[in-house]
Amino acid sequence: MHLTGLDLFFWVAGFLENLGLLLVLWYRRRARSFPFFTALITLVVLKTMVLYLVLHYGTKDWYFYTYWSLTVLDTILQLCVVYEIASRVFRPLDVWGNDVQNNFLWLLSLSVCVATGLTWLASPPARTWMQAFATKGNLFAAALQSELFVAMMALSISARLPWKTHVAKIAQALGAYSLLGVLIETGHSYFGVGRELPAFIVLSHLRMAAYLACVTYWVINLWRDERPARRMTPQMRENMFTLQTLVEYDLQNLRSRKNW
Amino acid sequence: MNTPNLYFLGAVGVFVGVLLLVAGYYYLQSRRKSAASWEDLFAKLTWIDRNKIAEVALDLVDESGGHKLTDDAASLEPSQIWTLTGGLDGLEVLERNSEVLIDLAFYVQQSYPEAIVIAERLRKDATELKWHVGRLRGAAQNGNLQVSFPFYAQRAVVSYYLMTRRLLTLYEAGNFSMLADLQRAL
Numbered sequence: 001m002h003l004t005g006l007d008l009f010f011w012v013a014g015f016l017e018n019l020g021l022l023l024v025l026w027y028r029r030r031a032r033s034f035p036f037f038t039a040l041i042t043l044v045v046l047k048t049m050v051l052y053l054v055l056h057y058g059t060k061d062w063y064f065y066t067y068w069s070l071t072v073l074d075t076i077l078q079l080c081v082v083y084e085i086a087s088r089v090f091r092p093l094d095v096w097g098n099d100v101q102n103n104f105l106w107l108l109s110l111s112v113c114v115a116t117g118l119t120w121l122a123s124p125p126a127r128t129w130m131q132a133f134a135t136k137g138n139l140f141a142a143a144l145q146s147e148l149f150v151a152m153m154a155l156s157i158s159a160r161l162p163w164k165t166h167v168a169k170i171a172q173a174l175g176a177y178s179l180l181g182v183l184i185e186t187g188h189s190y191f192g193v194g195r196e197l198p199a200f201i202v203l204s205h206l207r208m209a210a211y212l213a214c215v216t217y218w219v220i221n222l223w224r225d226e227r228p229a230r231r232m233t234p235q236m237r238e239n240m241f242t243l244q245t246l247v248e249y250d251l252q253n254l255r256s257r258k259n260w
Numbered sequence: 261m262n263t264p265n266l267y268f269l270g271a272v273g274v275f276v277g278v279l280l281l282v283a284g285y286y287y288l289q290s291r292r293k294s295a296a297s298w299e300d301l302f303a304k305l306t307w308i309d310r311n312k313i314a315e316v317a318l319d320l321v322d323e324s325g326g327h328k329l330t331d332d333a334a335s336l337e338p339s340q341i342w343t344l345t346g347g348l349d350g351l352e353v354l355e356r357n358s359e360v361l362i363d364l365a366f367y368v369q370q371s372y373p374e375a376i377v378i379a380e381r382l383r384k385d386a387t388e389l390k391w392h393v394g395r396l397r398g399a400a401q402n403g404n405l406q407v408s409f410p411f412y413a414q415r416a417v418v419s420y421y422l423m424t425r426r427l428l429t430l431y432e433a434g435n436f437s438m439l440a441d442l443q444r445a446l
Contacts, residue, residue: 092376099387118275121268143275150283157290159383160366162373179279188273190265 008206015048017215020160024223030166036080037170043070043077043259054086068134075141081174089156100159107155116138116171122189135188142181149175169221181208261356298367304360306353312344313354317421320414336408345413348400351393354420358386361423365430378430385423392416 003009022041025031031038047070054066090100119140126132149171156163163171184203191199319336322328336344345351365379392412399408 039293093380099384114275118268118271121271123265123268146279149287150279154282156288157286157293160293160362160379162366163370175283179276182272182276186269189268 003154006205010205010212011048011052013212014208014215015045016043017212017219018048021215021219021222024219026225030222033166034081034084034170036077039082040074040077043074047074051257068130070135072137075137078141078145078174081170083172085167085174086148086152089152089161089163090159092161100155100161103155104151107151108148111144112153114147115143116145120129122186124189125192127194131193135185135193139182139185139189142178142185145178146175146182149178165226166222170218173217176212177214181207209224276426284336292346293363294370296363296367299361301363301367304363306357308350308353308357313417313421313424314339315413316344316417320336321418321422323383323400323425334414336410336414338406341413343408348393348396348405348409351396351413354416355390355393358389358404358420361427362386365427368430375430378426382423382426385426389416392419412418 018041022038022045024039025034025041048069051063051067054063058066086104090096090104096104119136122136122139124132124133124135152171153175155161184207187199187203191197191203194200316336317329320328328334346353362379362382365375365382369375369379392415395412396405396408396416399405399412406435
């Protein structure tokens with residue numbers, strides 16, 4: 001496979017930036033808070049290393065199957081990150097509110113239906129069924145993710161559930177990248193896939209540039225500390241604790257009155 | 261350009277457009293909510309006679325929200341409940357006010373994240389209230405409002421009453437200067 005200078009630049013820059021992000025996640029102790037996100041970035045780093053080795057020492061077929069296997073894993077982890085963000089926003093006290101859970105499940109079903117419909121309409125000019133499957137799969141994943149990010153945003157604002165700074169920053173960049181991903185995958189579905197197609201090369205570079213921008217955004221924002229909350233005075237904290245105990249008692253009381 | 265591709269491109273255009281519109285709408289709404297002052301939120305509260313609310317609620321529960329076990333529990337007549345609550349219209353006012361109460365708790369929570377316990381509880385109370393009012397709207401459409409009203413209305417009022425108590429206790433716990441205004445309104 002012939003790689004241009006720009007291809008190599010994106011490859012090296014992407015690898016170094018992801019490595020930097022991984023360092024930030026561990027050094028600033030964010031990895032424990034975002035295990036799926038850390039796993040996703042780790043996979044991206046490993047994917048770059050493995051694909052580099054396969055490209056130099058393996059066959060074209062090896063590269064093809066390694067690339068798509070790791071891409072499937074990558075997509076699964078991206079959906080896990082969506083779950084991680086949803087669980088951070090919608091389970092602030094480690095319990096899903098019934099209303100939020102139902103609304104989220106309803107929006108999830110709607111998102112899957114819309115993404116399936118969009119994928120069904122696509123008819124990529126592919127040489128093999130594998131290429132067609134991969135192009136449609138990427139379009140489905142990008143459409144689903146972008147819908148889920150918008151749905152989470154709408155649901156959290158309606159329910160007045162706040163986003164902590166780091167969660168918001170991860171979601172914002174991933175949401176924007178997914179939406180751009182829909183446009184790029186639309187291009188792939190329309191023009192076709194293959195390095196001999198100039199449109200494919202341009203779209204690939206566009207995707208890599210957007211990803212680099214996202215990683216830079218994450219590196220900067222995950223390095224920074226969350227916006228400090230105002231500290232309660234010891235008296236306020238004591239009062240709040242009493243109130244919390246009272247509310248927990250109310251909750252138990254309400255649960256015992258199921259005949260309501 | 262063939263027809264299937266045209267449909268596909270059209271569908272992607274609509275898809276991206278709708279997502280951007282929804283995201284933009286909610287982004288603006290969140291900006292508006294974050295920028296709203298306490299006075300703006302407070303002004304949205306509709307005045308309600310708190311004595312009437314307390315009378316209906318305390319007929320079913322005690323001050324702490326526990327189910328009343330005494331002989332005089334649930335002694336209000338359906339007609340009294342209707343008069344005291346102001347019928348379905350009155351309950352709809354409570355429903356709208358419950359949203360404002362959550363906003364007032366969210367206002368505190370933005371500065372003091374620990375208040376999320378109360379804000380979350382208020383949100384669940386409001387969901388219960390809406391559920392009861394929703395049942396009454398359904399009953400009104402089916403012509404069964406008179407039969408269903410006392411049961412659901414009283415429970416909706418209890419949810420609202422508990423929300424007001426919790427919010428007042430939150431402001432009291434935080435020793436916030438707005439407590440006096442809130443006490444007068446609730």
